[in-house]
Amino acid sequence: MEFIDLKSQQKRIRKDLDTRMAKELDHGQYILGPEINELEEKLAKYVGVKHCISLSNGTDALLLPLMAAGIGPGDEVITTPFTFFATGEMISLAGAQPVFVDIDPHTYNINLSLIEKAITPKTKAIMPVSLYGQCPDIDGINELANRHNLLVIEDGAQSFGAEYKGKKSCGLSHVGATSFFPSKPLGGYGDSGACFTNDDALAKSMKELRVHGQEKRYYHTRIGINGRMDTLQAAILLSKFEIFPEEVELRKKWGELYKKLLGPDFKTQNLLPNSTSVFAQFTIEVNNRDEFIKAMNELGVPTAVHYPTPLHLQPVYQHLGLGKGSFPHSELASSRVVSLPMHPYLNEALIEKVVAAVKKSAGLPT
Numbered sequence: 001m002e003f004i005d006l007k008s009q010q011k012r013i014r015k016d017l018d019t020r021m022a023k024e025l026d027h028g029q030y031i032l033g034p035e036i037n038e039l040e041e042k043l044a045k046y047v048g049v050k051h052c053i054s055l056s057n058g059t060d061a062l063l064l065p066l067m068a069a070g071i072g073p074g075d076e077v078i079t080t081p082f083t084f085f086a087t088g089e090m091i092s093l094a095g096a097q098p099v100f101v102d103i104d105p106h107t108y109n110i111n112l113s114l115i116e117k118a119i120t121p122k123t124k125a126i127m128p129v130s131l132y133g134q135c136p137d138i139d140g141i142n143e144l145a146n147r148h149n150l151l152v153i154e155d156g157a158q159s160f161g162a163e164y165k166g167k168k169s170c171g172l173s174h175v176g177a178t179s180f181f182p183s184k185p186l187g188g189y190g191d192s193g194a195c196f197t198n199d200d201a202l203a204k205s206m207k208e209l210r211v212h213g214q215e216k217r218y219y220h221t222r223i224g225i226n227g228r229m230d231t232l233q234a235a236i237l238l239s240k241f242e243i244f245p246e247e248v249e250l251r252k253k254w255g256e257l258y259k260k261l262l263g264p265d266f267k268t269q270n271l272l273p274n275s276t277s278v279f280a281q282f283t284i285e286v287n288n289r290d291e292f293i294k295a296m297n298e299l300g301v302p303t304a305v306h307y308p309t310p311l312h313l314q315p316v317y318q319h320l321g322l323g324k325g326s327f328p329h330s331e332l333a334s335s336r337v338v339s340l341p342m343h344p345y346l347n348e349a350l351i352e353k354v355v356a357a358v359k360k361s362a363g364l365p366t
């Protein structure tokens with residue numbers, strides 16, 4: 001059994017992939033070729049915003065809006081410690097200070113009711129993470145940000161395709177950032193990512209920043225990066241995007257089936273009313289995780305841990321002086337979570353097999 005089955009997907013789209021890749025080899029515009037525009041237009045329409053800025057990866061997609069907004073040394077950005085490292089890392093790389101706020105233990109996303117206390121005169125932005133494929137209560141975050149004149153950058157690396165009150169993830173706040181890393185809900189064959197916004201000025205800045213802060217050819221108005229998506233990656237994503245809406249529905253179906261079969265014995269991410277998850281990960285909590293993972297391995301079911309160490313306990317953030325106990329819900333979740341195989345090409349029999357293995361490995365009757 002595979003944790004993520006990319007082969008079945010490739011079988012479905014191989015002909016189209018070959019055609020699109022051959023077309024690119026023929027036209028030879030490997031950098032910012034026509035597929036980049038085509039992808040940006042399609043993705044912006046899908047998300048429901050004016051601008052999509054395709055980028056080299058999801059990490060740059062977090063850095064660029066910070067740079068575009070002029071957020072740097074002396075500034076603070078509020079985020080969650082229970083995320084992939086890149087979220088905090090890009091705040092630090094921009095020169096700003098990450099200010100962590102604990103999660104809601106039921107959704108694993110940043111706890112709205114704790115954010116206001118963390119706002120100081122130095123706060124410039126809030127960067128919520130749509131963990132495991134579900135957006136946080138973004139209306140509340142946007143409202144708070146408006147009151148305090150803060151930018152909201154959604155780290156939607158795991159939630160592309162998810163909906164919140166009928167609107168798509170990445171189109172819910174000032175800027176949405178996502179990743180097309182191969183294992184993501186919409187994943188390429190290599191690294192790539194994108195930013196989404198309705199803000200013309202931010203879009204212009206981010207487009208310039210992704211090409212060395214270049215306003216026109218060889219005329220640099222600011223310090224930027226080389227952050228472009230490869231045209232080849234855009235061609236691959238265009239092919240995958242054709243079947244993406246159908247894959248989102250399958251992810252939802254398998255996520256819901258997992259929840260139903262696992263039942264109340266296992267804590268899983270609470271789904272908010274009026275929102276959907278794309279189940280980038282299907283994650284449960286277990287008591288003795290190391291033993292559980294070992295037992296699952298013996299039963300032939302792969303697992304992964306997202307994520308074993310919250311950001312405030314990472315060695316590089318020790319200078320912040322936030323020891324154990326600072327964010328109890330993030331710390332507890334980090335010690336207990338384990339993700340199960342999740343991709344659109346599961347079926348009922350496979351899910352039943354995983355659930356039986358989960359129950360056995362947790363010492364429950366199957």
Ligand SMILES: Cc1ncc(COP(=O)(O)O)c(C=O)c1O
Nearest residue numbers: 057058059084086157179180181
């Ligand atoms: C929450 C989150 N943020 C940011 C990233 C970074 O994306 P990428 O790997 O494309 O740079 C990831 C990807 O793993 C992620 O899961």
